[in-house]
Amino acid sequence: MNIVNDRTYRECVYEIVRQIPVGKVMTYGQLAIVLGEGYTARTVGYVMHGSDEDVPWQRVINSQGKCSTGRLTIPLNLQQELLEAEGVVFNSSGKCDLAKFQWFPDGFEPKEDEQVSLFQQ
C-alpha cells in the first residue's frame, strides 16, 4: 500500500509532527520508520525544510539529539531556543537526552528490553 496516494507524502509527515507534545522531540529517522515505505530520514528532512505551516518543526531533530539546522535561512540557535523554552534540556555541546525527551506515537513505543536499540543510538 502506498500512503502517498490519498494525501501527499508531505501531509503525512506534518500530521505526525503536529502530534508531538510540547517539550518532546522526534528524530528524522524515527519519523521515517513510523511513516514506513518510501520514507527515509533524508526525505523527511527534505519535507521539513518546507514546513513553514502550523507544524512544530522545532520538535524534529537528528538522531544524535542535536538540532541540525546548519545551512538554513533562520538563525542557528532558534530551534534549540524554542525547544529550551518548552522545557527540553541541552548540554554544552548542544545535545539533548533522547532517552528523556524523545516521543513515540501510539503503537510505536519501544518495548522494555529493546528500549534504546531501535529508535535511538
Add this chain to the structure above:
DNA sequence: AACTTGACGAGGG
C-alpha cells in the same frame, strides 16, 4: 533522462 543537493543515519577510522 542524467546529475546534483540536501534540516539524515549508520558504520568505520
Add this chain to the structure above:
DNA sequence: CCCCTCGCCAAGT
C-alpha cells in the same frame, strides 16, 4: 569527539 563514506529518495537544473 571529529571526519569521511555510503545508502537513501524527492526536487531542481
